[in-house]
Amino acid sequence: MHVALAGGIGAARFLRGLVRVVPPAEVTAVVNVGDDLERHGLHVSPDLDSITYWLAGVIHPQQQWGRADESFVVASELERFGEGRWFSLGDRDLATHVFRTKRLREGAPLSVVTAEIARAFALDVTLLPATDDPVATRVTTVDGRDLHFQEYWVGERAAPDVAAVRLDGARAAAPAPGVLEAIAGATSLLLCPSNPVVSIGTILAVPGVREALLASPAPVVGVSPIVGGEVVRGMADKLLPTVGAEVSALGVARLYADLLDGWVIDVRDAALAPRIEAELGLRVVVTDTMMDDVEVATELARTALSLCRGDRAA
Amino acid sequence: MHVALAGGIGAARFLRGLVRVVPPAEVTAVVNVGDDLERHGLHVSPDLDSITYWLAGVIHPQQQWGRADESFVVASELERFGEGRWFSLGDRDLATHVFRTKRLREGAPLSVVTAEIARAFALDVTLLPATDDPVATRVTTVDGRDLHFQEYWVGERAAPDVAAVRLDGARAAAPAPGVLEAIAGATSLLLCPSNPVVSIGTILAVPGVREALLASPAPVVGVSPIVGGEVVRGMADKLLPTVGAEVSALGVARLYADLLDGWVIDVRDAALAPRIEAELGLRVVVTDTMMDDVEVATELARTALSLCRGDRAA
Numbered sequence: 096m097h098v099a100l101a102g103g104i105g106a107a108r109f110l111r112g113l114v115r116v117v118p119p120a121e122v123t124a125v126v127n128v129g130d131d132l133e134r135h136g137l138h139v140s141p142d143l144d145s146i147t148y149w150l151a152g153v154i155h156p157q158q159q160w161g162r163a164d165e166s167f168v169v170a171s172e173l174e175r176f177g178e179g180r181w182f183s184l185g186d187r188d189l190a191t192h193v194f195r196t197k198r199l200r201e202g203a204p205l206s207v208v209t210a211e212i213a214r215a216f217a218l219d220v221t222l223l224p225a226t227d228d229p230v231a232t233r234v235t236t237v238d239g240r241d242l243h244f245q246e247y248w249v250g251e252r253a254a255p256d257v258a259a260v261r262l263d264g265a266r267a268a269a270p271a272p273g274v275l276e277a278i279a280g281a282t283s284l285l286l287c288p289s290n291p292v293v294s295i296g297t298i299l300a301v302p303g304v305r306e307a308l309l310a311s312p313a314p315v316v317g318v319s320p321i322v323g324g325e326v327v328r329g330m331a332d333k334l335l336p337t338v339g340a341e342v343s344a345l346g347v348a349r350l351y352a353d354l355l356d357g358w359v360i361d362v363r364d365a366a367l368a369p370r371i372e373a374e375l376g377l378r379v380v381v382t383d384t385m386m387d388d389v390e391v392a393t394e395l396a397r398t399a400l401s402l403c404r405g406d407r408a409a
Numbered sequence: 410m411h412v413a414l415a416g417g418i419g420a421a422r423f424l425r426g427l428v429r430v431v432p433p434a435e436v437t438a439v440v441n442v443g444d445d446l447e448r449h450g451l452h453v454s455p456d457l458d459s460i461t462y463w464l465a466g467v468i469h470p471q472q473q474w475g476r477a478d479e480s481f482v483v484a485s486e487l488e489r490f491g492e493g494r495w496f497s498l499g500d501r502d503l504a505t506h507v508f509r510t511k512r513l514r515e516g517a518p519l520s521v522v523t524a525e526i527a528r529a530f531a532l533d534v535t536l537l538p539a540t541d542d543p544v545a546t547r548v549t550t551v552d553g554r555d556l557h558f559q560e561y562w563v564g565e566r567a568a569p570d571v572a573a574v575r576l577d578g579a580r581a582a583a584p585a586p587g588v589l590e591a592i593a594g595a596t597s598l599l600l601c602p603s604n605p606v607v608s609i610g611t612i613l614a615v616p617g618v619r620e621a622l623l624a625s626p627a628p629v630v631g632v633s634p635i636v637g638g639e640v641v642r643g644m645a646d647k648l649l650p651t652v653g654a655e656v657s658a659l660g661v662a663r664l665y666a667d668l669l670d671g672w673v674i675d676v677r678d679a680a681l682a683p684r685i686e687a688e689l690g691l692r693v694v695v696t697d698t699m700m701d702d703v704e705v706a707t708e709l710a711r712t713a714l715s716l717c718r719g720d721r722a723a
Contacts, residue, residue: 168480169500172503172504176508176525186482186500187482190489193507215489
């Protein structure tokens with residue numbers, strides 16, 4: 096079983112490659128839920144949904160989030176009621192949130208509802224939220240404001256400089272059923288090319304997850320989300336400094352150093368490989384990590400799995 | 410102030426006429442909520458919504474319920490999750506239910522949310538749910554099944570014969586804030602041409618409402634929902650026998666006899682007028698009650714108000 100720690104879009108694109116290399120039924124993704132938010136009274140799980148839509152082949156191809164062939168009738172009508180559109184939900188997408196919210200109100204844990212949604216999209220991959228407990232990634236800006244991650248990320252387009260990021264509720268949160276078991280029983284553990292602070296970091300902030308990774312006999316291999324000193328997607332460059340990390344494939348590797356056995360970096364960062372190997376004692380593989388099409392994603396997944404098997408030349 | 414007890418479509422069409430005769434701000438509608446139901450975890454108030462959409466001019470002109478220019482993207486997507494379409498909600502309509510549900514979950518009473526929705530549709534009429542408390546109209550079929558009214562009405566298209574109708578929760582329900590005050594302070598009290606059993610009957614089943622109507626010094630005038638021994642709309646003919654009432658303008662007048670001062674019947678029932686007057690001691694006015702256009706509705710409202718003022722020749 097291959098277990099991947101996953102954020103949103105970057106992880107989704109990587110997983111789309113992974114399921115072409117190994118049977119989807121042998122893949123479990125442990126997904127960040129720190130970004131989850133309530134919109135119009137509905138529970139939205141942006142990372143779970145991005146992965147679901149990508150794997151189901153219904154993702155909006157240009158946006159890379161939300162549904163293809165999307166309309167915004169409900170969101171437009173909701174403006175009448177003073178409901179803002181800073182985080183706009185499409186009609187097709189909304190059906191997922193309506194169903195999720197209904198089931199949560201009925202008392203189903205998020206992990207159960209997540210499995211139901213995955214089944215509704217005919218996914219063979221197992222998707223697990225990092226936790227069933229309420230957690231929320233909060234951002235403290237340099238100018239002293241405390242914002243929900245999505246208010247910062249979508250509402251303010253990540254413009255303000257960030258002083259600190261934290262996962263509210265983390266201390267009282269437990270890993271969702273199956274998370275620790277999947278990690279303990281894995282043959283390979285993968286850290287997707289997701290935001291190290293607000294995607295992978297928030298999964299690792301759930302008590303027990305980091306310990307399970309350290310205790311697992313399976314190799315841990317990550318894919319750098321930073322290419323050529325820049326983020327591939329998103330705005331990790333605003334967030335890495337808050338945890339004292341340099342915005343580079345080396346900086347992120349340092350963050351994960353206690354966990355990693357191997358690290359996959361982009362060809363543009365080839366020059367960093369010897370330094371990462373020497374400083375952190377990791378096996379590093381250099382390859383194309385820009386997953387502009389599914390073939391690159393597939394090759395990248397193959398490379399990461401080869402590295403898990405101890406095979407440096409992928 | 411003119412206070413009308415109201416169900417859904419028939420009431421909405423009548424109120425649309427009424428607000429052309431008197432200033433909308435002088436009209437309060439006390440609306441049945443026994444038909445309210447939860448769909449996809451969302452609180453739907455069919456009668457409140459029908460009245461809101463009719464008065465706002467956004468009603469679907471052919472269906473006579475739901476929104477004009479409607480699409481069904483969310484409902485179609487919800488099928489993926491096993492959510493049936495027996496009671497299909499359009500996308501524009503859904504925005505109302507999403508907002509209502511959000512506000513109810515936040516702890517706002519239905520009467521407050523109803524006022525917010527009316528404001529969002531720029532209505533000057535005051536809409537009050539009969540009660541803020543949870544009530545549900547249930548139908549016992551002759552073959553012994555116990556169904557929510559909407560399961561019977563929409564789900565089974567009112568096909569089964571009905572043994573009994575009751576309003577669950579009625580005993581513990583209180584009139585919504587403003588209902589008793591509006592009735593007590595009214596200059597005219599109107600019973601809209603709505604279903605006597607499951608629309609007007611369920612409003613009267615809320616403890617205190619019937620007593621308030623009896624105690625009010627204002628005249629009570631009703632409009633018969635039965636024309637020529639047939640229901641104008643809906644399937645009241647299936648329900649009137651459950652309360653021992655004949656399906657006629659006389660049968661409904663008998664049901665309301667203790668409340669009524671005047672009764673408006675259709676020209677097709679003119680022959681019944683002397684009998685109703687003699688048997689029930691009511692003033693009866695005969696006019697066109699088939700509100701196929703707003704002009705007829707306006708004249709009908711004018712006639713009802715004239716009758717309230719004691720003027721028989723409208």
